[in-house]
Amino acid sequence: MSRVEKRKDDHLRLCAEEEVESRSGTLLDEVHLLHDALPELSLAEIDPSVEILGRRLAVPLMISGMTGGTERAKRCNRAFARAAQEAGLAMGVGSQRPMLESPELVSTYRVREVAPDVLLFANIGIVQARDSGPARVRELADAIEADAICLHLNAAQELVQDEGDRDFRGCLDTIATIVSRQTRPVIVKETGCGLAPRTLRRLAEAGVHWVDVAGAGGTSWPGVESFRGSDRQRLLGGHLHDWGVPTAASVVYARRAGLRTIASGGLRSPVDVLRALALGASLCGMALPFLRGFHEGGESGVVDTAAGLVEGVRALMLLAGVRRIGDVEKVPLVIGPQLRAWIGEGRGREVAPSFERTSAETTWKGSDGLH
Numbered sequence: 001m002s003r004v005e006k007r008k009d010d011h012l013r014l015c016a017e018e019e020v021e022s023r024s025g026t027l028l029d030e031v032h033l034l035h036d037a038l039p040e041l042s043l044a045e046i047d048p049s050v051e052i053l054g055r056r057l058a059v060p061l062m063i064s065g066m067t068g069g070t071e072r073a074k075r076c077n078r079a080f081a082r083a084a085q086e087a088g089l090a091m092g093v094g095s096q097r098p099m100l101e102s103p104e105l106v107s108t109y110r111v112r113e114v115a116p117d118v119l120l121f122a123n124i125g126i127v128q129a130r131d132s133g134p135a136r137v138r139e140l141a142d143a144i145e146a147d148a149i150c151l152h153l154n155a156a157q158e159l160v161q162d163e164g165d166r167d168f169r170g171c172l173d174t175i176a177t178i179v180s181r182q183t184r185p186v187i188v189k190e191t192g193c194g195l196a197p198r199t200l201r202r203l204a205e206a207g208v209h210w211v212d213v214a215g216a217g218g219t220s221w222p223g224v225e226s227f228r229g230s231d232r233q234r235l236l237g238g239h240l241h242d243w244g245v246p247t248a249a250s251v252v253y254a255r256r257a258g259l260r261t262i263a264s265g266g267l268r269s270p271v272d273v274l275r276a277l278a279l280g281a282s283l284c285g286m287a288l289p290f291l292r293g294f295h296e297g298g299e300s301g302v303v304d305t306a307a308g309l310v311e312g313v314r315a316l317m318l319l320a321g322v323r324r325i326g327d328v329e330k331v332p333l334v335i336g337p338q339l340r341a342w343i344g345e346g347r348g349r350e351v352a353p354s355f356e357r358t359s360a361e362t363t364w365k366g367s368d369g370l371h
């Protein structure tokens with residue numbers, strides 16, 4: 001097994017077994033959707049389905065990109081893919097960096113045979129995209145028949161890793177070039193440290209339409225890396241364990257920047273999914289809960305995790321009094337003081353014209369804010 005392969009398997013094991021989550025929280029628990037005791041709805045008519053990037057999803061939920069490159073990773077990706085196909089979720093693969101050196105590793109990422117209808121995201125780090133060029137990035141997505149490409153940003157993890165990258169110059173230019181040359185949608189994705197307004201502004205100016213905020217509050221990559229490597233790596237990983245912009249704030253910032261938003265980073269329940277949608281996310285992602293489902297119960301553990309989330313989302317939609325996902329953004333909210341400290345008051349006014357909302361919804365937000 002090569003060093004990179006060992007690292008990949010170490011990551012899977014550490015994430016499944018250790019305390020790798022940020023301790024500072026997502027701040028999603030500061031978002032309270034008001035209960036509707038008189039919903040006047042039947043569960044049978046609740047429809048959480050959405051169409052995103054040309055594919056229909058049963059629920060706006062994805063199994064976030066985690067792995068690839070080893071035999072164990074292949075088993076994970078297959079289980080994630082079968083569960084995503086069965087439950088109607090989207091799915092991402094983990095970084096395809098190992099394929100740049102060893103193209104035959106594509107078999108550990110390919111899932112189309114078992115997931116023909118799934119909205120599938122390719123994945124590569126921005127530094128590798130910069131160094132290998134837009135043509136190679138497209139080849140990576142072609143090789144797995146992905147619908148879209150995630151370019152991931154993970155400066156915190158790289159700085160912690162003994163063998164990690166140290167030079168992050170030229171990444172914004174790379175993003176602009178890739179966005180302008182790819183035929184597939186490009187999603188710029190953090191990996192657990194979130195996205196701040198100044199980052200989002202520059203991404204929007206570079207032509208980016210979609211971000212996955214992967215905010216702070218869930219899996220912490222500095223945290224994961226603090227369980228392995230040299231004393232230096234362990235120390236710096238510990239220092240940076242809780243660094244980042246909480247997921248709830250990142251989602252609001254992304255919507256204010258006018259970007260289509262995937263909410264991920266510490267979403268752990270159907271309530272978190274509803275909260276993120278209410279803040280304006282189009283799609284929600286979870287990584288650790290599905291990995292742990294696999295760790296505990298194999299493929300059926302992933303299927304059960306997905307089914308439980310889908311059932312919970314439908315139940316909560318009824319209790320919030322909404323029949324369709326597009327209406328979740330209209331549910332009255334109470335927002336706690338900690339999240340207010342990050343996002344301020346009256347989000348509605350600052351929301352840029354969105355790519356998909358109706359003018360009626362925009363007017364609603366404009367007049368009432370989030371309350």
Ligand SMILES: Cc1cc2nc3c(=O)[nH]c(=O)nc-3n(C[C@H](O)[C@H](O)[C@H](O)COP(=O)(O)O)c2cc1C
Pocket residue numbers: 011012015064065066067093094095123150152189190191192214215217218219264265266267285286287288289291
């Ligand atoms: C085991 C594991 C491996 C991951 N590998 C990648 C990766 O290769 N590329 C990437 O963009 N994100 C990767 N992530 C980050 C997730 O996609 C996600 O953004 C992040 O974990 C936050 O979600 P969570 O708190 O639900 O885990 C990984 C996460 C886990 C748990």
